[in-house]
Amino acid sequence: MNLIIKNIKELVQTETEPRRWVAGVAMAQLPTIKNAFLIIKNGLIENFGTMEEYRALDDRFYNGFSEMDATGRLVFPCFVDSHTHIVYAGSREQEFVDRIKGKTYEEIAAAGGGILNSAKRLQDTSEEELFKSAQKRLHEVINMGTGAMEIKSGYGLTLHDELKMLRVIRRLKDLNLIEIKANFLGAHAIPKDKTREEYIDLIVNEMIPAVAAEGLADYVDSFCDKGFFTPEETDRILKQGIKYGLRPKIHANQLATSGGVQVGVANNAISVDHLEHVGEAEIEALLHSETMPTLLPGAAFFLGLHYQPARKMIEAGLPIALASDYNPGSSPSGSMPFTMSLACIKLKMLPEEVINACTINSAYAIGLEKTHGSIAKGKVGNVFITQEIPGYSFMPYAFGTDTIDKVILKGKVFRE
Ligand code: NIG
Ligand code: FE
Structure with a gap:
């Protein structure tokens, strides 16, 4: 439910302004944050940013949260x-x-x-x-x-x-x-x-x-x-x-x-x-x-x-x-x-x-763009953590290889 993921090599598909969809040339742009953190509270994405920004946060607000270290790993919003x-x-x-x-x-x-x-x-x-x-x-x-x-x-x-x-x-x-x-x-x-x-x-x-x-x-x-x-x-x-x-x-x-x-x-x-x-x-x-x-x-x-x-x-x-x-x-x-x-x-x-x-x-395409499909504040905390991989292109490149390590649904680990 309440989870902090730290030291994420790259946090993929981050969003600060709500989007309905991306089209045409914009489809080739994928917003990401390197060396990132992600906080999920009560099942929803509460905060995310760089590790530098994380260190500046008042950690009293996140007392008692479970913690995960994602060194060398990427985090994606679930598909x-x-x-x-x-x-x-x-x-x-x-x-x-x-x-x-x-x-x-x-x-x-x-x-x-x-x-x-x-x-x-x-x-x-x-x-x-x-x-x-x-x-x-x-x-x-x-x-x-x-x-x-x-x-x-x-x-x-x-x-x-x-x-x-x-x-x-x-x-x-x-x-x-x-x-x-x-x-x-x-x-x-x-x-x-x-x-x-x-x-x-x-x-x-x-x-x-x-x-x-x-x-x-x-x-x-x-x-x-x-x-x-x-x-x-x-x-x-x-x-x-x-x-x-x-x-x-x-x-x-x-x-x-x-x-x-x-x-x-x-x-x-x-x-x-x-x-x-x-x-x-x-x-x-x-x-x-x-x-x-x-x-x-x-x-x-x-x-x-x-x-x-x-x-x-x-x-x-x-x-x-x-x-x-x-x-x-x-x-x-x-x-x-x-x-x-x-x-x-x-x-x-x-x-x-x-x-x-x-x-x-x-x-x-299923009316869920306000709650799913990106890492944005207030969206549902459904994300996956990859294995240690070089970058996001490795995922489609290594076809048939299981590049996922953990799946998290509403802040709770589903796939260990
Ligand atoms: O999406 N195209 C129609 N329906 C399914 C296939 C159904 C089937 O062969 O059982 C599809 O491809
Ligand atoms: Fe079909």
Whole structure:
């Protein structure tokens, strides 16, 4: 709860003026303090600065605080993972093998695999079992530095099972480990036993009102892509979500130039996510919006899709957020450190840009920029301490290496 970390080699992503996000050329700037201290009081960041400034403080105010020495180590604000699907049943390594042998993600989905495969397994799994496996994943990602996240439904595809998933997400929230936002993704795939019209009517007329009545979601999502939901269908679903108090936050342009970005922006989505297929029209729509473009390089990596045009987007002046997309079909990893490495290596983003994208910008993408995503007075004291490493660029550089030593949530050590 009350903690002082001293002798920090470099304190990363410090903020003195509140920012909503960072965009364009500013993404290459990462504010840090060398030889720093950080004080967390009652779970919130109370103070930070240089060790010289620390020595000038009246230490009577910090009597009885736990102390840590971070000589040779960096301290980061925990990552914000703004796009995940960590509530699921089973796994899909058979489809992974099928893809190695040459089948595409869309072919597997069209043959009843993919999301429908996960939906069948989830429908056969109890809420309790789902909660246990999701809780395990939650602990796993916190240990990798994640300190706030979004989780989607979307493997239920019936009223009963979508509500079951969202109740699991609520139970994860109620653990009070990290801040969690819930996204209702009924529009993830069309179930086999319904026509498109029937299922979309069900989403609009029954699911959204039921989700809102129980207060189970913050956002409404739609997989607006080739072979899934059209922009017109997405528009109808998002408008109904808005009517029920859910802000849009959608899947767009993963498999094709789907019109998803434009329909998201037109409905003031907080973010549009994936964006493998982004051209001038999409960039133009995003430039004059409050919508955070969110890239999920883990899914492009795992599915062998081409990577998102991050450089073009940054050069056009856009902000970018990064997220893991942790799910059983297209990104079976919730590692934000690996996401950072992919973004550097494949999207040609600089380490500074990547750190901004995984902290302050991804915090905005789930409405948490006032409380998470940077080291700022009054923000939640969720931070991680690295191993002894030369500097912050070492983290994405040393891909697959565990460079985190300790994770601290609200001033308490979570990962020792
Ligand atoms: O974000 N693109 C749509 N949904 C998930 C994948 C779902 C699955 O294959 O299970 C994604 O990549
Ligand atoms: Fe996703």
